[in-house]
Amino acid sequence: MAIQKPSIPKGTRDFSPEIMAKRNFIFDTIKSVFKLYGFQAIETPAMENLSTLLGKYGEEGDKLLFKVLNSGDFLSDVSETELSERNLTKLSTQICEKGLRYDLTVPFARYVVQHRNDIQFPFKRYQIQPVWRADRPQKGRYREFYQCDVDVIGSNSLLNEVELVQIISDVFSKLGLNTITKLNNRKILSGIAEIIGQKDKIVDITVAIDKLDKIGLEAVNKELSEKGLPENAIEQLQPIINLSGNNYQKLDQLSQVLSQSEVGMKGISEMRTIFDYLSAIELNTEVELDLTLARGLNYYTGAIFEVKAKDYAIGSICGGGRYDDLTGIFGLKDVSGVGVSFGADRIFDVLSGLEQFPSSAQATTDLLFVNFGAKEEAYIMPILQKLRKAGINTELFPESDKMKKQMTYADKKSIPFVAIVGENEMTQGTISLKNMISGEQNTMNLEELIVFFKENKK
């Protein structure tokens, strides 16, 4: 076989040690906050039955699912006529019964239904795993990426929404990022559509309004009319598009427009409650009511969240919302859930772009012992054990290579200290410790060395 140039699939990435240290810093930070609020970890398989995934993300989503070909003779149940028809959608369900998960929310819903008798509700879970989308990759968009989901299921309380905003605030505060958290409510959007008599056009309306900043009022109105909205409906929308003021002022304006819509008023009152709670606590993220937030309308029923980094343009870095009946499709009715998902890969890109990673995100070996040969190795082994017991990350170079090579290893691996124990040190019972940053070198015994690191580490 010819030698092939190795490569990885489009939109996927290798993570080298330096990158992993930084990624783990993000994951650890997020996890620690999740735990702080009483959430517990679960994991679900990379593959789900295709039937679990299909139809949950809209037509567009179905197209972006990675499907897994059946094992064995996957064509055994396909007739020649079906093959020649080339109905790909139908064929794919015949030859694939599994697919890679597209997000963590739908597998979670499936999990909740399947384990409903073992779960103590309200169930607060977090889940940090990769998901896959057969999208065209581009900046900040990958085919394999990690989501960090945190959801509460089995509780209607708006306290959960408030808590999620706090979690968002805590996470990004710990990561040192300035953010803006945008809130919307599906009920308000429904109310708007109801008032202007265009119930089935909610998505079109919000998508169009969303472009206001980008393309301007005129173009938005043009797009609305292209989507089939009558003139008078567009007319009625104007005060909503031009909504201004602080969050409460926006809600006041909305309640005038939506006074005749029960669902719309419900949404407004929900948002008031949330803002009231939020105003009582300190937050590190700016919270803003934004009616143009249209994400996940396929299943969100109440609050909708989206977080953007203020100092770096990369799309949203966190998003989510409330879904009243996500488990309904799997046969468990009236279980409401609300959650958000942190996009770890985008957060990574933001932190990299802003050079915001702390030095603690580069932790490696603390101390490398130079290897001079078999005699020294035997002498050092018990020392290594004691150092490790004392919590010092220590390694002994495994070959008695040239010192230059061993020093270069320490240098490239950013190991801050090198211990030199050769014949001289062995007879004197000392260790020569070289500081790789300053270059200075000191002689000490083992106890002094341990004390030195314990003091230096903090």
Add this chain to the structure above:
RNA sequence: GUGAGUGUAGCUCAGUUUGGUUAGAGCAUCGGAUUGUGGUUCCGAGGGUCGUGGGUUCAAGUCCCAUCAUUCACCCCA
């Protein structure tokens, strides 16, 4: 699904406009100066199907066509 850009050393790229000897640079790697001292310096070495296939030509990294890969943007989304 639509549109644009880019493919030359492990990496970042020059060379393509105007075809012409043996395809270059920086970084990285390896060796030496320096057999108990890395990062700085100096000397040297290895490393190329010029993405792939075809065409034009006396001659193609360079021009033409096709194809593949990859990046960016749109739609949508973390």
